[in-house]
Amino acid sequence: MSFLSDIKQYKSLSIVGLQKNTGKTVCLNYILDRLPSDNFKVAVTSIGIDGESTDQVTSTIKPEIFLKAGNYFSTSESFYHKKELLSELVEITSERSSLGRIITAKVLRGGKVLLSGPSSTSSLRRWLQGISRLDVDLSIVDGALSRLSSASPIISESLILTTGAAYSADIKTLVRGTKYIVELVEIPLADSIIIEKFINEEKGLWGIDESGEKIDFKVESSLNVDKIKDNIVKKSRVIYIAGALTERFINMLSDSQEIKDIILVVRDFTKIFVGEIAYRNFIKRGGKIRVLQKSKLIAVCVNPTSPNGIKLDSEILCDNMRNVLDVPVYDIVKDRDVI
Amino acid sequence: MLFKEYLNKPCGIRFMFDSLNLMSSVARKMILYSGISNNKKELENYYKTLEKIYNTLYNNPLPEVSSTLASVKHKLLSFRDIDGTMQRLINDVVLDDIDLFEIKYLSMLSNSLKKEIKVIGYDVVNIPDLDNVVDILDPDKLNIESFYIYNSYSKDLENVRKELKKHSSVDDLDGVSSERLLELLEKEKLLEAEIRGELSKKLKNYYNDIKKAIEELGKLDIILAKALQIKELQLSFPKISYDNTTSYKGMFHPQIVDMYNRSNADSRVGNKIFTPIDISFGLESIAIIGANMGGKTVVLKMLALNQLLFQFGFGVAAKEAIIDIKDDIEICIGDDQNIEQGLSSFAGEIKAIDRVLQRVENGERVLALIDEPARTTNPVEGTALVTALIKMLIDRQSSVLITTHYNVVREGFKRLRVNGLKDGVMDYRLKEALQSDVPCEALNIAKMLGVNKNWIDSAEKEIEEIYN
Known part of the structure; x- marks a missing residue:
């Protein structure tokens, strides 16, 4: 039972899939089903559109989110009408999603529901704060790992990664890709002084000069590398990029002469859209990467099947994963009764 | 003309509007769509009330006044615009759970504010009593804001739900056939819909009261914000x-x-x-x-x-x-x-x-x-x-x-x-x-600004020539 007791140690949990169809919803349902419902309040939401009965991308059938009596959930107005459970409407929040206002309700009789919650990091943060007023013991965020979602699940205390055949049908590639993402998840936090300086900057490119003052390089995001006119590594040994870290940007840093001991700071690992080779090159040349926020990785859950019919050998896959990862690895479907 | 039509006039009225510390979007909307007043009596009465409330709040206020003000303002923060719900109510659309929640929430908020503002003064605003509305939406007298179609609305509903509850676990249908389960769920839906229809009809009788309450809460928000602005901007x-x-x-x-x-x-x-x-x-x-x-x-x-x-x-x-x-x-x-x-x-x-x-x-x-x-x-x-x-x-x-x-x-x-x-x-x-x-100070000012001296000197000569 170490999996569930690990989860219960934290006030909030995000479940993040490396790819669509890596079993995120199965994993969420598993946890929701196994968590005690007496004297333990759980609230759940999603930062993508989730819990659709068919996946919007691949149109494969997806398991729906199943909630038990006593659970709280937040979803958009239009999904609230489609719920297949009995619930008591508790609060209409001031947050909006593309599907209307976000509503929080308490399940009275269990059933299925579609979830679609906050769509930006700040509104997710407000959701987490708001939900704590309901004396919730654990808030679960069904997270998305994609450029399309501006909400970062990494403001929750703990994290579960899901990976599987949908990511790659080749066990070696799958294990290697997962290992790389786990490495990104484990990137250490920046110094508290740096965190304090940058935590409220939601966009732009920043540095710190010799006297410790913040420098604004006046660049919207690392997507506009062309607009960088300064020799930023000469001006600052710490570079904070509030938005997405792109390959082009990190290559530009790797190519500069003064790269050694440069500290490149990103908000959290979900902002890193850099391939493994470019990342390793940057590290090899002496660069360091740090994050402003980080969640404790509880486990990696694998799903050996993929929507296009591939089924990998669960045992070999899990063994391979365990050999290279320092965190627990589970096949939720197969290990159902063991963990 | 409406307030919003003056908003872009280059005189600073937008600054005044932006610096009003309004709690609700209803109040913002009310000001923007209010017309300019040229009624002496109306203005006189309004300023009387405003001055009275200002004195109560900021001229050596009693301790309970200050704490009430903070609480009232906090409550006004959750005063939401339910215009859509109100329109559905008057147009005989059957209200859904979200609409019903909105009305219940607003009515309870309005009732509690009605009590609280007594400390500030009875005659500031005239909030109607919405106890009847709350009674309709809180049949079990739980006195909480949350809402669903309660069992106590109908014996049939209660029975259907009792049976459903027995079979509500994920996989285990307890031997009940899936047809029976579907039948029960459909029946529940039907009964709920009927009840929503009845509730909507009953609530329509109180449409004017609810509307009045919304207006009065908006007025309350506005007058409190104006009083604070008077204090802050002197x-x-x-x-x-x-x-x-x-x-x-x-x-x-x-x-x-x-x-x-x-x-x-x-x-x-x-x-x-x-x-x-x-x-x-x-x-x-x-x-x-x-x-x-x-x-x-x-x-x-x-x-x-x-x-x-x-x-x-x-x-x-x-x-x-x-x-x-x-x-x-x-x-x-x-x-x-x-x-x-x-x-x-x-x-x-x-x-x-x-x-x-x-x-x-x-x-x-x-x-x-x-x-x-x-x-x-x-x-x-x-x-x-x-x-x-x-x-x-x-x-x-x-x-x-x-x-x-x-x-x-x-x-x-x-x-x-x-x-x-x-x-x-x-x-x-x-x-x-x-x-x-004759206002002839441009040259003095130019001098003060320290511009080219020759230029100003010859300009002065030009003037002398003209006037002599």
Whole structure:
């Protein structure tokens, strides 16, 4: 039972899939089903559109989110009408999603529901704060790992990664890709002084000069590398990029002469859209990467099947994963009764 | 005209609106869509209430008043706009759970605010009692805001749900057939829909009460915000004029004062102090003359702003103010160049003034504030245009104030001038100008600004030649 007791140690949990169809919803349902419902309040939401009965991308059938009596959930107005459970409407929040206002309700009789919650990091943060007023013991965020979602699940205390055949049908590639993402998840936090300086900057490119003052390089995001006119590594040994870290940007840093001991700071690992080779090159040349926020990785859950019919050998896959990862690895479907 | 139509007038009214600490979007909307008031009784009563509430809240308030105020404001934060729900209610649309929740939440909020504002004063707003609405939506008397179609609405529903509850676990159907389960779920849906229909019908009887409550809560939010603004910006309560004259003592512009305060907080720049202005006028036209940088345009802006603040029931920006009620305010300040119509700045301006002229000639009671008319044309024609304009507007039902650099020396109207430079310091106060008082301060100011000395010296010679 170490999996569930690990989860219960934290006030909030995000479940993040490396790819669509890596079993995120199965994993969420598993946890929701196994968590005690007496004297333990759980609230759940999603930062993508989730819990659709068919996946919007691949149109494969997806398991729906199943909630038990006593659970709280937040979803958009239009999904609230489609719920297949009995619930008591508790609060209409001031947050909006593309599907209307976000509503929080308490399940009275269990059933299925579609979830679609906050769509930006700040509104997710407000959701987490708001939900704590309901004396919730654990808030679960069904997270998305994609450029399309501006909400970062990494403001929750703990994290579960899901990976599987949908990511790659080749066990070696799958294990290697997962290992790389786990490495990104484990990137250490920046110094508290740096965190304090940058935590409220939601966009732009920043540095710190010799006297410790913040420098604004006046660049919207690392997507506009062309607009960088300064020799930023000469001006600052710490570079904070509030938005997405792109390959082009990190290559530009790797190519500069003064790269050694440069500290490149990103908000959290979900902002890193850099391939493994470019990342390793940057590290090899002496660069360091740090994050402003980080969640404790509880486990990696694998799903050996993929929507296009591939089924990998669960045992070999899990063994391979365990050999290279320092965190627990589970096949939720197969290990159902063991963990 | 509506408040929102004045919002972009270049006089600082937007600043006043933005600095109102409103808690709810309902109140914002109410102000934006409120019309200008020219009803003496209405304004008088409003200011009476506003002053009373201001005194209760900020003149040595009792401790329970301060704590109540904080609590009331906090509650108003969750006062939501439920316009959509209200429209569905009146149009006999069956309300869904979200609508019903909204009405229940609002009614409970309204009831609790009704109790709390007793501490501040009974007569501030008149919130109707919504106990009956709450009773409909809280059948179990739980006194909580959450809502669903409660079992107690129908025995049938209760029974269906009891049976459903037995089979509600994920996989285990307890031997019940899936057809039976579906049947039960459908029955539950049907019963719930029926109940929603009944609730909607019952609630419709209270539509007017709920609507009134929304309005009164909005008014409460507004009057509390106005009282706070009076305190924060040091505004005052205007008196209504009964003799057609308007007079201000210590008039100021809150936005400029705010700007000075901000820059004064930055110790690197010198201290800037706003000079309050005294001015009074009746139904007449007045020329304001005087130095560049003498604050003539600011005078017009302050007059426009205060007239608007007054006729929308805000505190006014002066130490003392007695204000005449006008039908409307015409503000011609800044470049009226109308790009869409392809008019030049001169044409745009002249057309705008022409419209004012028409309204004044029609006998409307307008406060018209015109900044440097015909400033872009040659001084001979410009002077003629301005002099003629002022003379045409004398003895009408309107008050017209015009700033100008032109030498409008004809008799028959009042001229005010900015005191101007004294020992290198600008004195922004106004005084009545003598007929021979030609405003010739541009050169002094240019000197003060330290521009090329030869230029200014030869300009002075030019003037001597003209006047000798």
